[in-house]
Amino acid sequence: MAKTYEPIATTTGTGSAGDITFSSIPTTYTDLVLVANIFTTANANEVMRLNGDTGNNYSTTSFYGDGTSALSSRASNNNVMIFQNEVFSASSVSALTVFNIMNYANTTIYKTVINRSNQANRAAETHVSLWRNTAAITSITISGATFTTDAKFTLYGIKAA
Amino acid sequence: MSPILGAAGGMSARAYGFTSVIPVGNYESIATTTVGSGGSATIAFSSIPNTYSHLQLRGIARSTAGGSSSVEVLCSINSAVNADRNHYIYGNGSTVSSGAQIKNLIGYALGVSQTANTFGATILDILDYSNTNKNKTFRSLAGDDQNGGGDIIFNSLLFATTAAISTLTLSLSAGNFSQYSSFALYGIR
Numbered sequence: 001m002a003k004t005y006e007p008i009a010t011t012t013g014t015g016s017a018g019d020i021t022f023s024s025i026p027t028t029y030t031d032l033v034l035v036a037n038i039f040t041t042a043n044a045n046e047v048m049r050l051n052g053d054t055g056n057n058y059s060t061t062s063f064y065g066d067g068t069s070a071l072s073s074r075a076s077n078n079n080v081m082i083f084q085n086e087v088f089s090a091s092s093v094s095a096l097t098v099f100n101i102m103n104y105a106n107t108t109i110y111k112t113v114i115n116r117s118n119q120a121n122r123a124a125e126t127h128v129s130l131w132r133n134t135a136a137i138t139s140i141t142i143s144g145a146t147f148t149t150d151a152k153f154t155l156y157g158i159k160a161a
Numbered sequence: 162m163s164p165i166l167g168a169a170g171g172m173s174a175r176a177y178g179f180t181s182v183i184p185v186g187n188y189e190s191i192a193t194t195t196v197g198s199g200g201s202a203t204i205a206f207s208s209i210p211n212t213y214s215h216l217q218l219r220g221i222a223r224s225t226a227g228g229s230s231s232v233e234v235l236c237s238i239n240s241a242v243n244a245d246r247n248h249y250i251y252g253n254g255s256t257v258s259s260g261a262q263i264k265n266l267i268g269y270a271l272g273v274s275q276t277a278n279t280f281g282a283t284i285l286d287i288l289d290y291s292n293t294n295k296n297k298t299f300r301s302l303a304g305d306d307q308n309g310g311g312d313i314i315f316n317s318l319l320f321a322t323t324a325a326i327s328t329l330t331l332s333l334s335a336g337n338f339s340q341y342s343s344f345a346l347y348g349i350r
Binding site: 004005030031059060061062063064065070071072073074076077100102103106108109110112114116126127128129130132134158159160161 | 186187188189190191192193219220221250251252253254255256257259276278279280281282284302303304305306307308309310311312313315341343345347
């Protein structure tokens with residue numbers, strides 16, 4: 001059977017202000033998985049946009065636990081997709097996030113992204129987000145902070161038989 | 162066109178070796194089912210080979226019923242064997258809860274009257290599925306968002322059987338899988 005979990009691209013932060021962008025993503029896979037090991041220069045919320053869409057076309061349902069309490073929250077009609085609540089900058093502790101971008105090239109459906117995130121010294125959280133657009137996803141932009149050179153982002157494609 | 166990675170704001174992109182915690186090269190597609198226009202009461206994967214270490218099931222689901230409420234995606238194994246225990250953490254956008262129950266719950270499908278074109282997502286990991294010395298354990302991360310409503314759940318399931326898993330059968334707590342619902346089964350070496 002065909003091997004089907006393939007790396008598409010990897011990038012890192014530079015320590016300067018700016019977004020992380022994967023563009024010209026091929027539409028030949030079934031799902032995308034983005035693995036992010038995030039280090040930032042300051043505390044910040046991390047967000048994602050798809051295909052450069054800056055409209056209020058995103059919504060997110062989340063739960064979160066910090067070792068003391070747990071909560072669930074929602075953001076509707078938002079202009080970003082929230083995936084990490086306030087990464088705390090720390091030189092030795094990263095925020096780990098794995099995104100699953102389901103059926104990203106299917107032009108019949110709105111796109112759902114489900115991710116789990118954690119910061120070992122702070123919290124664990126999970127988010128499911130909707131992008132109300134049927135377009136195939138060809139670019140992913142991550143922003144919200146200045147990413148240090150230790151921040152690493154790798155995009156994979158999974159192709160179903 | 163080759164994928165371009167990079168960073169806006171004047172940053173230059175840097176390509177690195179493709180290292181990952183994910184077993185790239187050892188992840189194989191076994192089978193996929195996408196529901197047609199008539200809908201389907203179940204989605205089944207049978208004759209699953211026992212040549213992998215683990216399985217992963219990934220999919221999206223929507224129901225022909227359920228009205229304005231999401232419905233549950235359920236999974237039994239082999240000959241209609243049900244889970245003996247399900248522990249979960251669940252959030253609905255305002256409250257979070259944790260509990261235990263006897264249920265085959267692995268995820269959610271959107272109800273027929275919920276936001277059009279929108280599907281619940283499920284990622285299910287089945288560990289050591291062919292080991293006949295161990296009871297079987299599932300773990301799923303699943304959810305749906307409808308821009309104003311949604312569910313997110315982290316699940317574990319125990320099937321108190323040492324039998325190798327050769328069949329997975331998915332169903333819904335209400336209605337049938339609607340068109341474009343799709344699940345893909347993968348094996349991990």
